[in-house]
Amino acid sequence: MVVTVIYLAATTFHAESAGATSSLSKLSGQTLQQRLATIDNSLKSLATPSMRTGIGAVGFRSWPKRDRTKGEWIQINLAEPATIDQVVLVPTIWRDTANRYREDGFPEEFRIRVGNGVDDEGTVVATFSADESHSPRVAPVVIAIHPVVADWIRIEASVLSPRGWDGMYVLQLSEILIFSGIENVALRQEVSVSSSRESRPATPWHKDYLVDGFVPYLIDASEGTKSLAYLSMVGVGDRPEIVIDLERKQRINRIHLHSIDQSDTVPQSVPEDFGFPRELIIEGANLEDFSDAIRLTDYEILSDYHSGPIVMRRFPEAECRYVRLVATQPYYYSENDLSGTRIGFAEIEIFSNGVNVAKGKTPSVEYKTSGPARNISALTDGHNLFGKILPHKQWLGELARRHDLEYERPRIAGELNERYLRQKANLRLLSWLVGLLGFIIVCTVLFERTLRQRAVFQMREQIAADLHDELGANLHAIGLLGDLVQKASDSPDRLSSLVRQIRDLTQRSGAATRYCTNMLESTGLFEDLVNDMRRTSARLMADFEHELTFSGEEHLQDLRPRTRTGLFLFYKECLTNILKHSHATRVTTELHAIPGELRLTVTDNGRGLSDSQTATVPNSLRRRARLLRAKVSVVPAPGGGTEVTLILHPNRFTIFR
Template sequence: MTVLLVDTATADSLKNRSLSGLEQRLLEIDTHLSQLANYGLGTGIGAIGYRSTAHETDNHSEWIEIDFGKIVPLNEVMLVPAIRRDTGSRFQADGFPLHFRLVAGTDEEREGQVVAEYTDMDKVLPRIAPFAIPCGGILASWIRIEAEQLSLRAFDDLYVFQLSEILAFSSEANVALHKPAKASSNMNIENPGWDARYVVDGFMPYLMDAAEGNQSVAYLSPPDIDPTPSLMIDLGQSFPLSRVHLHVVDQSDTLPQAFLGDFGIPKHMRIEGANSSDFSDAKPLLDLRPETIYDMGPIMMLAFPETTVRYLRFKVLEPTPTALYGGIAPRMGFAEIEVFSKGRNIALNKPVSTSFKLSAPDRPLSNLTDGLNIYGSILPIREWLTQLATRHEFEAERPRISEELNQRYTRQKKNLTRMSWLAVLLASGTIITMLVDRIIRQRAIYRTRERIAADLHDELGANIHAIGLLGDLAQAAKNSPEKIDKLLQRMRALTERTGAAARHCTNLLEAQGLYEDLVEDMRRTSARIMADLDHTISFDGEEVLKRLKPRKRIDLFLFYKECLINVLRHSGATRVTTQLTANSKELDLTITDNGHGLIGEIPSSLKRRARLLGAQMSSEKSETGGTRICLSLKLKKFGV
């Protein structure tokens, strides 16, 4: 018997599963469902099952009990619900109890013991599938289903206890088949399709629709043959037989159908067994004599006392009346004949013969024992019902997983939309940042060039004015060659310095990369400005200086240049010392001279440049009596 693992996951446990785990589980369910029998529901007229008395409320106790006649080990009990069609053309269990228990016992123990109990909290409903109750091999000679809370009957909203079939399996044998059944109440007066005995007649509302196997049409004898024909099966050797299953001719696939479901079933047929091929030692196994349509179903399960035989003969004693179907000739036929020995069908693929010569080529005799019906393979009854019960569990689990997946996919879609918008915003922000940064850089370069241009204007203007004054003095001293010579020397030196300053500022304005080598630029500038003074300059941390941003390098250089110009113009110093140190945290610039010291406050030009640089500046008197200017700049991790 095939057993498939069903995961009864709760909503909370589903939320704890990964997305890939849910997708894998959904794939497993679909794979299993493709391997399970389908709910093929029968139509037509026939016995329905058991129905109790109807009640106004649900809190009434009803029960039905089946006596096996002997003690057997009980492995499983199957409850097949009575099924109704609702207004939406869907099928649902009708009158299946909300709270019930299975009690089993022996004749010596009439109270019995509770094998299992279920309430509405167990979510047994809704369903159309059989409900399986494991019994664990308990020894019992009877079982009782006790309903404590009833459910509504659909058509009149009254509360009843209804079941289509109860099967009790001891291994593969249904020990409840055709056994005596009694109930607390039995509503069999108004509708002959309901009676306690129908709950063990072997007739169920399902058609066997297996997921595997090829289709095979039912065998039908040709018309115009002997009205009392026979079919014979050779089992190949003698077997102890105890049960025969006759699968009736399949109903047509049209609506309405042409037959009630009794087509091909004789009014009276005897099943005989023998060990001789001529049936000289024939033993009657049972007589099939359906009195009403309620005595026939899709699978007629017939039990008889165990008898050891090799040959079986199905002999028609009285054909089917033909008046009901317009006087057509009676025919004998079945979709399959199963013969069981110790729970196993030993008639599978065994040869079949007839008492007549005629045969229909499209309905060969071999179809009677090929193990197939019009839907596919014919399964053992217990396995078939187990597959239907398992299908129910998978189909109940699948929507929960699909719903959780859909919620996850919806959240993923929303998150993806958010991420897309975020990516757009980030891209826009990046573009805006680049544009702003470019504008800031261009503005910084512009302001720097503007400042340099202003410095150039101020310095050249002052120098040109000084040259003009010297020219006036030279004009006045034209009769004193010595004074003229000194004035001309001073004019020459001032002209050279002015030219050097002009060349320096011009190179700065035209440079593509502003002060990429700050150390070299500072050396060059100090050498030009301090040409007539004793000047020393030292650096520590040149690698840090190279990582400074261009604007900081420019501002630092201009600060340094302004300091040198102020020293040159105002301090009267003969010696100047510059020290620049930098590490990963800060930068310190110190300029010391031996002049006459700072008079008044720090020049505003230096304050302005320190502020533009974002640095702290201070001044103090040096040891030699001159001035020491200190600049301190905090550095960030990646430069400033």
């Protein structure tokens, strides 16, 4: 038994096409465009599936079933073992009212099994599934297999499909071709099937029609000039002959007789077997007088189902130079007052090792043609009414390839169109985003300009507050110290200390004047907030009973320089106000710092606030609190006097810094 491997049930191109279409979304747009252009160029060079008309054999049809999984099989027994490399299944064509033409009863799933001799089991060499059919289709299915020697081949359909007119499940095929190289070794071989609807040959459905060589297409190549078929005059006798001189001895084994091309009208004006002999003998010889003639093959039309576009006959290989076609029962023509025998063919092909050795060889006849357009050379010019006559294997391969391309093309075009629509939507969205971005830029510029103007205003306000708070307090302290100097004229030690304090305040006032414009960024100012507050309170509260309490000093180091400066100046302004207006003798200061909050409370025992001043914050403290983004309150102190409280959240974010 021959051991093989299972190959994908498709041609090489089909495999490439399926691989491409399965991942279209992963391909770039340029790749898809190139693929689309390649498909369009390929379609221009491929044969077109032109359908036959008239009456003819349809093919084989199994017994109808209601269960699609009730499998069927077809087996072809070859006359002798052959190396098989390709199987072609031609579907039965159904005229669908919705899709025009499509396959009918083509199996959804099947496998191909081959074997030798009495080996009933054989070996599976190919499988096929519904996904690979690219339905609907009219083109043949070309199945490439690894070359294997076999003398029988079986198509086993495991899942059937419904036929069009009643929905019953059947196995239907028009033709099965088995290629060994370029030879169709299945031609006119023995066929056995699992079940059959018809058993009589004179019906459109019969198992023998699977290998009769007739397919539902006409050879319609995309290249070559058209050639009108040869047709004799009326009255060519009872045994008209056509002789072809091959010019040298050739080992021939096959002949193709192309019937006269059907008319290009619908309906056609002549029958399919017009001019074709009812009985025909084909002989070969090496002598011109055919004295050594041998019969190569013969042909007989038993019914309308035994004729078709191309009559193919294989015969044992014979070495011949001359080939003679003898119409023992020629076609009889009768129309109006004209009647008689006629003979005609579109092409005669004689093959030696797969090559048409009759091409270009002018046949000889002993009768006239029906007109100047029906030249005898048309019998061997290699062209028909559509153009060039293609080798059978190439022709069916091009039909299958065209179907795959036409199946793939709309999917590529659809993917490109979908991407175009997405790009169009993205472009529209991008346009909106660009407009929005422009709007944001304009707003940002205006906002930035507002911020700069606000910063200028804040800087001016900060400078004014710093000059007022720092210099005003210092000058007031200098005045007080001056009064003390006058009183301490009799105490040299006391006088020296007061003069030194006046000198310090003078220097500090000068420094504040020089750096007030950049006091918030200056380094070295109020880095030690606790000690600075102690020194300031000692100078300003020299004649007061003053208590200063701190808690959470470690959190004060985390304050920004601007915040430390503002807090110090707020505290200094509180002391200055007490000196100027409170007439107090005792002052208490408490500074409590915790993460995220700072609370400063300054309390005096002065004359307090009048009823009209209750809950009124002095302008200087309100301004300083605003610069700090803090809350300030002024309330009467228990036991008399005033209590000023500042609550600051130094880590709270604000956009207007």
